Amino acid sequence: MNIVVLVKQVPDTWSERKLSDADHTLDRASADAVLDEINERAVEEALLAKEAQGGEVTVVCMGPERANEAIRKALSMGADSAVHVSDEALHGSDAVQTARTLAAAIGTLESVDLVIAGNESTDGRAGAVPAMVAELLGWPQLTYARKLDTDGQSVSIERESDAGVATVEANLPALVSVTEKINEPRYPSFKGIMAAKKKPVSTLSVADVGLSADEVGLGSAPTQVVSSAPAPPKEAGVKVTDEGEGGVQIVEFLSGQKLV
Amino acid sequence: MAAPTTARPETPPASPFSLNEDQRAIQETAREFATERIAPHAVQWDQDKHFPVDVLREAGELGIGGVYIDERFGGSGLSRFDSALIFEALATGCPTISAYISIHNMVAWMIDAYGDDEQRQRWLPSLCSMERLGSYCLTEPEAGSDAGALQTRAVRDGDHYVVNGVKQFISGAGSSGVYVVMVRTGQEGPKGISTLVVDGDSEGISFGPEEHKMGWNAQPTRQVVFSDVRVPVANRLGEEGIGFRIAMAGLDGGRLSIGACSLGGAQAALDKSLDYVRERSAFGVKIGEFQTLQFKLADMATELEAARMLLWRAASALDAKASDATRLCAMAKRMATDNGFAVANEALQIHGGYGYLAEYGLEKIVRDLRVHQILEGTNEIMRLIISRGLLEQQS
Ligand SMILES: Cc1cc2nc3c(=O)[nH]c(=O)nc-3n(C[C@H](O)[C@H](O)[C@H](O)COP(=O)(O)OP(=O)(O)OC[C@H]3O[C@@H](n4cnc5c(N)ncnc54)[C@H](O)[C@@H]3O)c2cc1C
Numbered sequence: 001m002n003i004v005v006l007v008k009q010v011p012d013t014w015s016e017r018k019l020s021d022a023d024h025t026l027d028r029a030s031a032d033a034v035l036d037e038i039n040e041r042a043v044e045e046a047l048l049a050k051e052a053q054g055g056e057v058t059v060v061c062m063g064p065e066r067a068n069e070a071i072r073k074a075l076s077m078g079a080d081s082a083v084h085v086s087d088e089a090l091h092g093s094d095a096v097q098t099a100r101t102l103a104a105a106i107g108t109l110e111s112v113d114l115v116i117a118g119n120e121s122t123d124g125r126a127g128a129v130p131a132m133v134a135e136l137l138g139w140p141q142l143t144y145a146r147k148l149d150t151d152g153q154s155v156s157i158e159r160e161s162d163a164g165v166a167t168v169e170a171n172l173p174a175l176v177s178v179t180e181k182i183n184e185p186r187y188p189s190f191k192g193i194m195a196a197k198k199k200p201v202s203t204l205s206v207a208d209v210g211l212s213a214d215e216v217g218l219g220s221a222p223t224q225v226v227s228s229a230p231a232p233p234k235e236a237g238v239k240v241t242d243e244g245e246g247g248v249q250i251v252e253f254l255s256g257q258k259l260v
Numbered sequence: 261m262a263a264p265t266t267a268r269p270e271t272p273p274a275s276p277f278s279l280n281e282d283q284r285a286i287q288e289t290a291r292e293f294a295t296e297r298i299a300p301h302a303v304q305w306d307q308d309k310h311f312p313v314d315v316l317r318e319a320g321e322l323g324i325g326g327v328y329i330d331e332r333f334g335g336s337g338l339s340r341f342d343s344a345l346i347f348e349a350l351a352t353g354c355p356t357i358s359a360y361i362s363i364h365n366m367v368a369w370m371i372d373a374y375g376d377d378e379q380r381q382r383w384l385p386s387l388c389s390m391e392r393l394g395s396y397c398l399t400e401p402e403a404g405s406d407a408g409a410l411q412t413r414a415v416r417d418g419d420h421y422v423v424n425g426v427k428q429f430i431s432g433a434g435s436s437g438v439y440v441v442m443v444r445t446g447q448e449g450p451k452g453i454s455t456l457v458v459d460g461d462s463e464g465i466s467f468g469p470e471e472h473k474m475g476w477n478a479q480p481t482r483q484v485v486f487s488d489v490r491v492p493v494a495n496r497l498g499e500e501g502i503g504f505r506i507a508m509a510g511l512d513g514g515r516l517s518i519g520a521c522s523l524g525g526a527q528a529a530l531d532k533s534l535d536y537v538r539e540r541s542a543f544g545v546k547i548g549e550f551q552t553l554q555f556k557l558a559d560m561a562t563e564l565e566a567a568r569m570l571l572w573r574a575a576s577a578l579d580a581k582a583s584d585a586t587r588l589c590a591m592a593k594r595m596a597t598d599n600g601f602a603v604a605n606e607a608l609q610i611h612g613g614y615g616y617l618a619e620y621g622l623e624k625i626v627r628d629l630r631v632h633q634i635l636e637g638t639n640e641i642m643r644l645i646i647s648r649g650l651l652e653q654q655s
Contacts, residue, residue, distance in 0.1 A: 072281075072285070076285065076289075187289055187292065187293055187321070187322050188285075188289055188322075190286055190289070190323035190324075190327070190336040190346075191336055191337070193282060193286055194282060194336075194338075196285075
């Protein structure tokens with residue numbers, strides 16, 4: 001079966017992240033860039049499915065040239081090839097435009113059975129792109145998977161939400177988005193690292209995937225960020241002095257915050 | 261589902277002063293493994309004297325069990341230079357674990373370099389995956405630095421050798437499945453020595469109690485005792501009489517690895533110090549404001565960088581099979597292990613009383629790095645090798 005994994009390069013969660021003053025887009029130069037951890041899990045899940053069912057894993061990435069490092073990481077883990085949509089015109093694209101671009105990029109590939117994505121990226125956190133891509137492809141969407149099974153004909157997931165766990169099934173082709181709980185991603189092996197650079201990566205422009213430059217990017221984005229401000233520094237929390245009633249006070253505080 | 265492909269630029273050649281993309285990726289992966297799978301447990305393993313065989317197997321999946329072993333036999337096919345990056349990166353998590361893995365690699369390499377294809381096929385795949393661990397058996401109770409005087413005897417009996425003797429200070433002993441053993445098959449001195457590969461479950465092999473040590477507690481050090489152990493002649497690496505050469509060839513690379521382990525341990529100690537001086541206050545200021553400490557940190561970074569450059573130079577020489585590789589490896593081992601120990605010791609000092617507590621991880625690094633100045637040839641023996649090379653060159 002042929003599996004596509006949508007991957008994104010994001011600023012390392014541990015580094016300081018900033019928005020640029022000019023247009024409120026991510027200041028990519030200010031932070032270390034890594035393959036989004038949730039995408040490592042998506043790649044892992046694709047590799048597991050490939051190991052069980054055979055086939056190929058292709059990673060699809062939209063991002064600046066530098067994102068090839070994230071692509072390389074996915075290839076080192078064992079993905080077979082990659083499509084990198086890289087174009088100046090994409091700068092500032094919002095979730096809708098990103099989904100359009102990714103769906104179009106998937107459209108350049110033949111006979112895709114399954115698309116796997118992370119449920120949300122650790123930088124933008126819109127959590128909307130996987131569903132939009134499925135919609136644009138006209139495929140069933142199975143989101144928030146904490147477990148995935150496929151026999152090559154259909155796919156079944158355990159969908160976890162605040163309300164509970166549902167088992168959801170669909171025939172292929174379909175799109176699945178996975179959560180942090182899905183698996184522990186493998187480390188790339190040294191052989192995998194050395195093999196990665198020999199694997200095919202096709203770099204496509206916006207035109208190559210069949211879109212025009214004025215459909216994407218900041219200028220034509222359906223949503224616009226009009227202002228942004230850094231989160232205020234954390235304020236000191238509430239101190240409870242234990243005078244015999246400490247436990248009760250903490251429970252009262254937590255239930256006041258609807259945490260218990 | 262092929263899409264049109266575009267050619268990607270070739271990786272530029274390795275330079276001794278900067279790493280290429282592959283090398284950075286390899287180093288990063290080893291560092292990640294060390295940070296996530298080793299470092300969080302290092303102090304506990306030391307305290308409990310626990311040898312984490314399960315974590316070694318996990319490392320095996322990355323290809324760490326046969327870093328510079330032929331890919332046809334399950335190895336990763338990388339260079340000595342790459343291996344120096346890997347062992348330094350692993351040692352930032354725990355020098356003891358990294359050093360054991362480096363010995364394991366040395367054992368696998370001796371089989372790869374001196375074994376025939378049948379022998380390589382027999383032992384290397386399971387060593388590379390770290391399903392089986394390897395031990396290097398040269399030292400004896402009465403023969404350390406003067407290893408050429410070893411007395412463990414292998415007497416030919418038909419298709420077998422009958423081995424009797426005691427090997428001292430053997431890393432991994434008892435846990436390992438494969439023992440590469442230097443034995444006397446002929447005359448006294450280095451020329452009478454041969455190398456046998458002995459399976460750990462052979463009849464007649466037994467192990468002494470675990471030694472109580474200053475450091476290196478996360479791996480066992482024990483005697484290996486051979487009493488009438490029958491080893492097939494087919495287990496001999498190369499010809500009779502070349503065993504000492506094999507043992508010394510193994511150590512050239514082994515010394516690089518041990519040096520790299522010192523760099524990694526010391527680098528971790530330096531990194532901890534850089535954090536600490538920004539947190540800790542005394543006399544109303546962060547201690548990092550004291551120029552004395554700033555200068556100390558500057559010296560530590562300089563000493564490490566100098567040792568790293570020499571080590572990389574020696575690794576390149578070994579990869580190129582240069583005629584001065586042995587001497588350079590001895591220089592690198594001497595300098596990296598001396599500088600590494602000194603830097604770790606300074607880092608402990610910077611941490612004050614907390615440096616002396618197990619919890620902070622500094623005293624463990626100091627204890628671990630101390631033995632690197634002793635084993636795989638003491639640093640006096642390194643000077644012997646270096647000066648011998650120098651004097652021969654002059655004449
Ligand atoms: C924790 C640990 C793990 C080890 N693991 C292994 C292993 O896996 N396999 C293995 O085979 N061995 C192993 N060893 C043994 C180690 O390699 C030896 O301890 C080392 O080679 C020194 O030998 P020795 O202890 O007999 O010291 P000696 O050779 O007795 O040396 C005593 C002192 O004399 C000095 N000296 C000796 N000869 C000279 C000379 N010609 N000129 C100047 N000074 C000299 C030495 O430098 C040293 O300071 C291990 C040792 C330890 C402590």
